Amino acid sequence: MNVSKYSFLLGVAIVCCWNELALAQQPSHYSQFVFNNFVINPAAGGLGNYMELTLGYRTQWLGFDAAPQTYLISFSTPIKSTKREPRPFGERNHHAIGAVAIKDETGPISKIVAHLNYSYHVRLDYNLYGSVGIFAGMRQFQLNTSDLWTAEPGDADLQSFSAIAPDAAVGAWIYSKKYFAGVSAHQLIPIPLNGTKNTLKMHYFVSAGYKFPLKKIESNIIPAAHVKFGLLTPIQVDVNVKFDYKNMWWVGISYRKIDAIIGIVGFNLNNYIQVGYAFDFTTSKLMKYSNNTHEILVRARLKPNKRIRDMKCPEWG
Numbered sequence: 607m608n609v610s611k612y613s614f615l616l617g618v619a620i621v622c623c624w625n626e627l628a629l630a631q632q633p634s635h636y637s638q639f640v641f642n643n644f645v646i647n648p649a650a651g652g653l654g655n656y657m658e659l660t661l662g663y664r665t666q667w668l669g670f671d672a673a674p675q676t677y678l679i680s681f682s683t684p685i686k687s688t689k690r691e692p693r694p695f696g697e698r699n700h701h702a703i704g705a706v707a708i709k710d711e712t713g714p715i716s717k718i719v720a721h722l723n724y725s726y727h728v729r730l731d732y733n734l735y736g737s738v739g740i741f742a743g744m745r746q747f748q749l750n751t752s753d754l755w756t757a758e759p760g761d762a763d764l765q766s767f768s769a770i771a772p773d774a775a776v777g778a779w780i781y782s783k784k785y786f787a788g789v790s791a792h793q794l795i796p797i798p799l800n801g802t803k804n805t806l807k808m809h810y811f812v813s814a815g816y817k818f819p820l821k822k823i824e825s826n827i828i829p830a831a832h833v834k835f836g837l838l839t840p841i842q843v844d845v846n847v848k849f850d851y852k853n854m855w856w857v858g859i860s861y862r863k864i865d866a867i868i869g870i871v872g873f874n875l876n877n878y879i880q881v882g883y884a885f886d887f888t889t890s891k892l893m894k895y896s897n898n899t900h901e902i903l904v905r906a907r908l909k910p911n912k913r914i915r916d917m918k919c920p921e922w923g
Contacts, residue, residue, distance in 0.1 A: 633719075633792050633809055634676050634708055636664065637860060637868045637884035637901045639832040640846055644682055645706055646811050646832075647790040649725050649739035649779035651682030652702020655695035656909040658682050666886075668898035672713025678903075680706040682723065699728045706741065714754055718746040719773065734782045741775040745793075745806065771797050771806060787814040809836040826850045846870070853877075865890050866899070880905045 636642045642662065643650040651658075662678035682704030684695070704723035710716065725739030749767040777790030793806040815830030828848045835841040842865070848858035853874055860868035866889055872882035886899035 633834075634664075634678075634710055635834065635842065636662070636903075637844075637862075637866075637886055637899075638870060638882050638903055639813065639844055640815060640828070640830045640848065640858075641872070641880075641882045641903050641905075642678075643779075643786070643788070643813060644704065644723075645678065645680055645708070646813065647739070647777035647779055647788045648721075648723050648741040648775055649737040649777040649790070650788060651704040651723050651725050651739060652684040652700070652727065653737075653781065654907070655684060656907045658905060658907050660903060660905045662901070662903040664899070664901040666899045667892065668900065674710065674712040676711075677709045678707070680704065684727075697729065699726070701726055702737075702739075714750045714752075716748045716750075720744055721773070721775070725779075730780075735780070737779045737781075739777050739779070741773075741792075743773055744770055745773045746770045769804075771795065773806065777811075783817070785814070785816040788812070807836050807838050809834060809839070824852045844868075856882075860884075862886075878907055880907075 634645075636645070639646060642660070644658075644660070658681065660678070660680045662676070664676040664678075666674040682702060684700045684702045686700075702723075702725045704725075706719070706721045706723065708717075708719040710718075721741035721743035723739060723741050725737050727735055727737040730736050747767070747769045751766045772795050774794045775790060775792040776794065777788060779788040780786065788811075790811045792809045792811070794808060796805045796808075798805050812833045813830070815828055818827045818829075820826060826849075828850060830846045830848070832844040832846075833841065841863075843863040844860055846858055846860040846868075848856050848870065850856040855873040856871070858870035860870065862868065866886040868884055868886050870882065870884045872880060874880045880903075882903045884901040886901075888899065
């Protein structure tokens with residue numbers, strides 16, 4: 607690694623340390639936000655009559671030794687309140703449960719989030735549904751200084767750090783066959799981290815999308831937007847347009863304000879397996895140092911011995 611890249615990365619590490627440990631950096635963000643609504647909003651779990659398992663991986667600034675990486679696993683499923691439901695799924699209210707685990711790594715800095723989830727879904731009209739949900743769990747922040755060096759070896763001011771704090775998020779979601787919209791708030795518990803003055807700062811997320819059918823070719827165009835912001839962080843806006851061909855494969859393009867243009871592709875196998883890939887083309891000053899950010903999400907839907915119906919919410923088409 608050349609000197610300019612190392613100096614830049616060291617600067618990034620310092621900024622990240624300050625954000626993560628002093629101001630509690632924003633929750634993880636994803637280029638495929640339309641494909642990952644449950645992680646963003648706890649009310650978006652259990653939308654369909656099936657169990658859903660999602661695996662994800664994101665790597666930013668490829669080429670740096672300490673490039674940020676994100677690992678994700680989530681699970682959600684509706685649950686039955688009685689042994690025999692009087693009405694079929696989609697015509698009645700239902701409960702759902704789930705779990706999310708996320709790990710972010712940026713060189714010596716790491717963050718682990720583990721949440722359990724509950725949501726309640728209500729049929730508001732013939733084709734309109736609403737839900738509310740909650741995440742509850744913990745966040746762990748770590749700074750490992752063993753691989754860092756300073757101008758003065760053994761600098762006592764640079765110490766490893768580890769803190770665990772309780773964490774919670776709430777959200778609301780509205781959805782139908784044609785559109786979805788939701789709002790959520792994360793990092794609700796402002797407890798100091800391990801006796802320090804650093805606390806988690808609340809962040810807010812707003813998402814919405816609409817499906818325009820192309821009946822002649824049995825396909826859809828789905829524009830969507832995602833906004834996130836916090837009291838100490840700037841507003842970040844993602845706008846996406848996706849073309850879904852016969853619910854078999856899709857292509858899309860996104861724009862993230864003052865950051866990146868994103869290309870997205872994916873495919874769907876009979877509503878059982880979906881795979882999505884995104885590439886971020888950096889448009890900020892970071893493009894001088896690295897222009898490679900990749901993200902992949904794999905989702906499996908499980909419903910033994912029964913055909914899975916298309917979901918009501920046009921999350922992925």
